[in-house]
Amino acid sequence: MSEAEREPTSERLIRLAATAFWERGYAATSTRELSELLGIQKASLYHHIRGKEDLLEQISVRSLEHISSAVAQAVSSAPEGDRLRALVRAHIDTALGDRDMHAVMLTEMRSMSDARRQDILELRRRYEQSVEECVAAAQADGTLRSDMSARWLTLSLLNLLNWTIFWYRPEGSLDADEIGERLYDVFVNGAGAG
């Protein structure tokens, strides 16, 4: 309510850009559109950013830093045998709680210039490496099967987690916690009977 609590324009810009980029795509979203949503003139955008691609970079970095720290925190504070479940729940909570940014990061890498994309890819690679380490630990402690590589199980898990961005609706009947719990169940126990 107070002046101090009002979200800064640059903050509004990045959030609103994430939504527009996810709904219509990065290339199909014009700077004019963004400025109209923000309620300022097109030229005024360039006080906050150097160019349109800055937004894509900031969205991607923020999304990856957010999920990396949230998942690391959740995993490290979970009891030994429950770390993979903690990872899945924290991942889904974070990714779906900030779906637009997360989805843009996952799907719009091709829209970035080479140098920037390499930086984002490195951040993403590191995050996925941390998932793979958690999977490998779960194999070592007997939670997960060991007849498939940690690499493959991680790919399967990320398939299961990442595609949710395409059908999750914040207003839908399933909330992120329930989705995380069920995905963990299907991943570990499988969909087979008995």
Added chain:
Amino acid sequence: MSEAEREPTSERLIRLAATAFWERGYAATSTRELSELLGIQKASLYHHIRGKEDLLEQISVRSLEHISSAVAQAVSSAPEGDRLRALVRAHIDTALGDRDMHAVMLTEMRSMSDARRQDILELRRRYEQSVEECVAAAQADGTLRSDMSARWLTLSLLNLLNWTIFWYRPEGSLDADEIGERLYDVFVNGAGAG
């Protein structure tokens, strides 16, 4: 080799458009780019299509018709207890064998005008309905667990299948058949030990 075997220009156009749309995105791919890849002038494209969006529609329709018929054929000719496996293998074979078209269909719906998108969505809904029917049948015959809805198990399965478009490489070490077999294994048996 012979003249008769040469792929028609309109056929080359649609295939090459699918690759460009997947690599760079629909909105970021210009008609100039397509015409240069095709080796004709920009204006000559309009002999083959009415507009750029036609390409997106044709790619989507073709991709959905292809996977629908391939999967239906595989399922109906598989032995009773093996139909879900046949579905998974046929789905992955078709989707990854034609990855660019399939990926564009899955990810570029937002780039289509409303009327066209509705038609594609209906085709896609029907295909996913057929997957859900196969899942429900597998629940009924005791292959799959019944404490989760067919709807949810289908969502999980499609997560597992669809995200492969983002990491599959035709030149990679895993071929589509192996990927399908392993995904089926993880889906039914789970990643858990014992």
Added chain:
DNA sequence: GTCTATATTGTGATAGAC
């Protein structure tokens, strides 16, 4: 079926005042 030439609109970005 492909060409040259062109129409029209939209794009990301900048200059400089306030």
Added chain:
DNA sequence: GTCTATCACAATATAGAC
């Protein structure tokens, strides 16, 4: 931090000849 005015260029698409 936002404004008005403008730039240089790229976009999709069409007209009409061959």
